Amino acid sequence: xxxxxxxxxxxxxxxxxxxxxxxxxxxxxxxxxxxxxxxxxxxxxxxxxxxxxxxxxxxxxxxxxxxxxxxxxxxxxxxxxxxxxxxxxxxxxxxxxxxxxxxxxxxxxxxxxxxxxxxxxxxxxxxxxxxxxxxxxxxxxxxxxxxxxxxxxxxxxxxxxxxxxxxxxxxxxxxxxxxxx
Numbered sequence: 170x171x172x173x174x175x176x177x178x179x180x181x182x183x184x185x186x187x188x189x190x191x192x193x194x195x196x197x198x199x200x201x202x203x204x205x206x207x208x209x210x211x212x213x214x215x216x217x218x219x220x221x222x223x224x225x226x227x228x229x230x231x232x233x234x235x236x237x238x239x240x241x242x243x244x245x246x247x248x249x250x251x252x253x254x255x256x257x258x259x260x261x262x263x264x265x266x267x268x269x270x271x272x273x274x275x276x277x278x279x280x281x282x283x284x285x286x287x288x289x290x291x292x293x294x295x296x297x298x299x300x301x302x303x304x305x306x307x308x309x310x311x312x313x314x315x316x317x318x319x320x321x322x323x324x325x326x327x328x329x330x331x332x333x334x335x336x337x338x339x340x341x342x343x344x345x346x347x348x349x350x
Contacts, residue, residue, distance in 0.1 A: 170194070170216045170251025173207040173241060177227050183269040183299065183316060184341075185234030188227045192216075192252070195242035196284065197273040201307030203318070207241040221255050228263055235267035235298070244272045244279060249289035256296035269316075270297045273304040276325055276336065299339055300325045315341070 171193035176182075179189040194210035195202075206212055214220075228236060236259055243252060259268060274285050279294065279302075294300075301317050301324050309319035316324060329337035 170248050171211060171213045172216045172220070173204065173213040175220070175224065179237060181316075182237040182239060182271065183235060183267070186232055187235050187237050187269070188224055188233060189237040189239060190216075190224065190255075191239045192241040192243055192245075192248045194245045194248055195240050195273070196245065197242055197304060199273055199305040199307075201310065202305055204240065210241075210245075210247065212241075216251055221258065224255065225258055225262060228259065228266055233266070235263075235269065238268070238270040238297075240271070240273075242273055242285075243270050244274050244285040244290070244293070246285065246287040246289065249285075249287060249293050253289055253293060256293060260296050267298040268296055269299045269301065271301045274302060276300060276302050276323075276327075276330065294327060294331065297327045300327050 173191040173193050176189040179187045182189050191204065191207060193207050193212040195208045198208060227233065238252065242248065256268065259266065274283060279285055279290055301322055303322040306319040306321050309321050311320050314320060324339040326337045326339045
């Protein structure tokens with residue numbers, strides 16, 4: 170798996186300060202995509218153990234709230250295989266840090282029959298707390314939306330959805346903590 174970039178301090182792709190990994194490779198090719206150069210699976214650099222270790226170290230401080238996965242397309246089967254070792258270690262070392270993943274696939278596609286579904290999909294979903302799903306649709310682009318680019322995209326609480334069998338949308342409150350004075 171290759172990656173386009175790693176943002177070590179990102180506040181745009183999920184709540185709080187996060188580390189964001191932009192993987193390379195996408196066969197969806199949404200018109201108006203903000204990251205078209207990352208459609209090429211060979212774009213960027215190979216993701217190595219050194220990169221994985223740097224991400225784990227960067228996630229250690231308390232002020233870092235979690236990891237965000239973007240693309241390219243994280244749910245391309247080759248990327249799922251490449252991301253699993255990272256996700257396993259993140260959840261092992263930092264179980265309270267939230268993993269967000271952005272995908273052009275709908276969750277129903279990931280759980281059913283699609284080009285993205287493979288032997289890694291269920292395990293990958295088990296490590297993701299929030300899934301921002303659906304293709305970017307330029308005609309539905311809305312700069313006022315929080316954590317998504319177009320109004321067709323959903324912000325899904327994956328553990329609650331998998332537990333109940335119905336889509337549970339993230340309400341934004343799970344990251345609000347009371348202040349004690």
